[in-house]
Amino acid sequence: MRVAVVFGTRPEIIKLASVVHALRQGERSAVVTVHTGQHYDESMSQRFLVELGLPPVDVHLRAAAEGLGGMVRRVTEALERVRPDLVVVQGDTNSALAGALAAVLCGVRLAHVEAGLRCFDPGMREEVNRVAVDHLSDLLFAPTLRAASHLASEGVRGGVHVVGNTVVDAVEKVMGPAMDAIEKCAGSAAVRDVLPVPRTYAIATLHRAANTDNAERLREWLTAFRDIASQGLSVRLAVHPRLGRRLDEFGLRPLLAHGTGVTVEEPMGYREFLEALAGACVVLTDSGGVQEEACVLQVPCLTLRPHTERPETVEVGANRVVPSGREAVAAALEAMRAPGRQWPNPLGDGHAGERIAGLCCAAVVSAAAPRWALPGR
Numbered sequence: 208m209r210v211a212v213v214f215g216t217r218p219e220i221i222k223l224a225s226v227v228h229a230l231r232q233g234e235r236s237a238v239v240t241v242h243t244g245q246h247y248d249e250s251m252s253q254r255f256l257v258e259l260g261l262p263p264v265d266v267h268l269r270a271a272a273e274g275l276g277g278m279v280r281r282v283t284e285a286l287e288r289v290r291p292d293l294v295v296v297q298g299d300t301n302s303a304l305a306g307a308l309a310a311v312l313c314g315v316r317l318a319h320v321e322a323g324l325r326c327f328d329p330g331m332r333e334e335v336n337r338v339a340v341d342h343l344s345d346l347l348f349a350p351t352l353r354a355a356s357h358l359a360s361e362g363v364r365g366g367v368h369v370v371g372n373t374v375v376d377a378v379e380k381v382m383g384p385a386m387d388a389i390e391k392c393a394g395s396a397a398v399r400d401v402l403p404v405p406r407t408y409a410i411a412t413l414h415r416a417a418n419t420d421n422a423e424r425l426r427e428w429l430t431a432f433r434d435i436a437s438q439g440l441s442v443r444l445a446v447h448p449r450l451g452r453r454l455d456e457f458g459l460r461p462l463l464a465h466g467t468g469v470t471v472e473e474p475m476g477y478r479e480f481l482e483a484l485a486g487a488c489v490v491l492t493d494s495g496g497v498q499e500e501a502c503v504l505q506v507p508c509l510t511l512r513p514h515t516e517r518p519e520t521v522e523v524g525a526n527r528v529v530p531s532g533r534e535a536v537a538a539a540l541e542a543m544r545a546p547g548r549q550w551p552n553p554l555g556d557g558h559a560g561e562r563i564a565g566l567c568c569a570a571v572v573s574a575a576a577p578r579w580a581l582p583g584r
Contacts, residue, residue, distance in 0.1 A: 208236040208571045211291035213282060213309075215245030215271075215302030217255045218496045221477060223297050224259035225376035225560025226320060235568055239289045243278050243302040244269040254476045259377065275301050282309035292571045293346075297321055297373075298495075299337035307340045316574065318567055320373060322347035323354030324495075324516040332416070334516075346570055348563050350554065351519055366570075370562040371555025374499045379557040381478050382485070382504075406488040409440055411469075414447035415493045418511060422457040424531070428511060429462045429469075431536040432491070436468025440488060443470050445480065489543055491536070498526055503552055507543035509536065523550040 210230055214223055230236045242264040246252050256264070266289070270281040282305050286294065294310035296303040297320040310317040322341050328334050341347060341363060349355040350372035358367050379386050411432055419425055432442045444463065446454070454460045463469045475483065484490060484500060489507045492498065498517050501508040502525040513530040520526035527539045 208293070208568060209239065209289065209291045210236050210293045210295060210567065211239045211241055211286060211289050211315075212295045213241045213243065213302065213306030214297060215243030215278075215305075216300050217246055217252060217477075218494075219297045219300060219302065220252060220255045220259065220261070221377045221496065222320065222373045223295070224261055225373050225380070226295065226297075226563050227261060227560075229560045229564030230567065232564070235564070239265045239291065241266045241282060241285050241289075241306070242268065243282065243305060244271045245278075245300060245302045246271075258381065258477045260380075275305060278302065278305035279308045279312075282306055283312050286310065286313045286315060291315055293318055293567055295320060295567065296340060299324070299333040299340070301336065303340050304336045307343045311343055316345045316570070317343055318346035318348065318563075318570075319344040320348045320563060321350055321354075322367070323349040323351075323356075323358045325354075325357045326514040326516040328514055337516075346566065348559075348566070350559070353519060368562070368566055370566070371557075371559035372499060373555075373559045373563070374496060375503055375552070375555040375557045376560045377477075378481060378500055378503045381481055385485070406486060407441070408487055409435055409442045409489045409491060410484055410487040411442050411444045411491040412447065412494055412497055413444075413450050413492070413511065415512070416449075418493050419450050419453045422453075422459070425453060425457065426459060426462070427531065427533065429459060431533045432469050433462065433467050434533055434537060435491075435540060441468050441470065442491075443472055443483065443487075445472050445475060445483075447474065489540060499554055502526065502550070502554060505549065507548060509539050509543060511536075519553040523553050524548065525550045 212223055212227055214220055227238055230238050266285050268281045270278045286309050293316045294306055295318045296306040307317055319340050324337055326334055341358060345366050347358060347367045348370045349367060352369055355367050355369050413419055413428060418428060436442050463471050484506055485504045487506055490497060490501045491509045491511055493511045495517060498508050498510055498520050502520045508526040510526055510528045515528055527543055529535050529539050
C-alpha cells in the first residue's frame with residue numbers, strides 16, 4: 208500500500224506525526240510525505256519534523272505564494288507521480304483542502320484526520336475548509352463522538368470512525384514521563400513539582416486573520432495582555448510570523464515595549480512550547496491545537512474567539528470562550544485561575560494514530576481496484 212500524506216503547516220505536522228509513524232510500523236505501507244509549503248520557514252516546519260521523529264519531507268512543493276488554486280495544481284501533479292492508494296489530510300487548512308481536491312481530481316481515496324469539527328460560523332475560512340474536506344472524504348476520522356454526530360447530521364455516515372485526537376499522541380510522545388505525573392496531580396499544588404517552571408506567567412498566541420488583520424482588534428488584545436501583566440502575571444507572547452508582520456505593519460510593537468510585562472518571543476520548537484505551556488498559569492489563544500494541548504496538560508485556557516470547534520474542552524471546564532473586550536478577558540481570567548481546578552481529558556488516550564493507520568490499511572486492502580481513472584491521463 209502506498210499512502211500520500213499531505214500537509215503544509217506545523218499543526219498538521221504535529222497531528223499527523225503519530226499517523227505517519229504507525230503507517231510505517233512493520234513496513235505495512237510506503238508513506239510519501241508531501242509538504243505544500245504553506246508554512247515554509249524552518250521555525251514553522253523543519254524543527255517540528257525533527258522533534259517528532261519524522262524523516263525529511265519526500266516532496267516539497269513550496270507553493271505558498273501560488274494561492275489555493277496553485278496549491279491544488281501542484282499537489283495534483285505530485286499525486287500523479289506518486290500514484291498512491293490513499294491520500295491522508297488533516298484538519299482545516301488550505302493545504303488540507305488542496306490535498307483533498309487533488310485526491311478527488313486524481314480519483315484516489317481520501318482520508319480526513321480530525322473530521323467533523325464544527326464551530327457553525329460560515330464566515331470563518333477554516334470552517335468552510337473542514338466542511339468541504341469532510342464531504343469529499345472516503346474515510347473520516349472523528350476525534351470525538353460529538354464530531355461524528357456533526358457528520359451524521361450532515362448526512363455523512365459511511366466511513367466515519369471515532370478514533371480520538373492525535374494531539375494527545377503528540378503531547379504524550381514529547382512530554383514523556385511528565386505526563387503521568389501531570390495526570391495524577393491534576394488540579395493540585397503538587398503539579399508544580401513535576402513541571403519545568405512554576406505557574407507564575409501566562410502564555411499568549413494569536414495568529415488567525417480575524418484577530419491579527421484588524422488593527423483595532425489586535426490592539427485590544429495586546430492591551431488586554433498588558434492589563435494582565437499590570438496585575439502581576441507576566442505574559443509570554445509567542446509571535447507567529449503572521450502576527451509579527453501585523454505588529455510592524457500596524458505600528459503596534461511599542462505596546463509591547465520593555466517594562467510592560469509582556470515578553471515577545473520568537474516561535475518555539477514543539478517541546479519548548481509544550482514545556483512553557485505546562486508551566487503556565489493560563490494560556491490565551493485563538494489556536495485550536497493550543498486549546499487541546501492546554502486541556503491535556505491541565506492548563507486553563509481562554510479562547511480569544513467568538514466560538515470554538517472544541518466544545519468538549521469548554522464542557523469539562525478546561526476552556527472558556529472570550530469573544531472580545533478587555534473586561535471580559537479580566538473576568539474570565541479570574542474565574543479560570545481558581546485554585547484546585549481539574550478536569551478529565553475528553554480528547555483521547557494517546558493511541559489515535561495507531562487506530563487511524565489500522566483503519567487506513569484495512570480500507571485499502573478490502574477495497575476494489577484503485578480508482579485511478581482520470582480521463583485523458
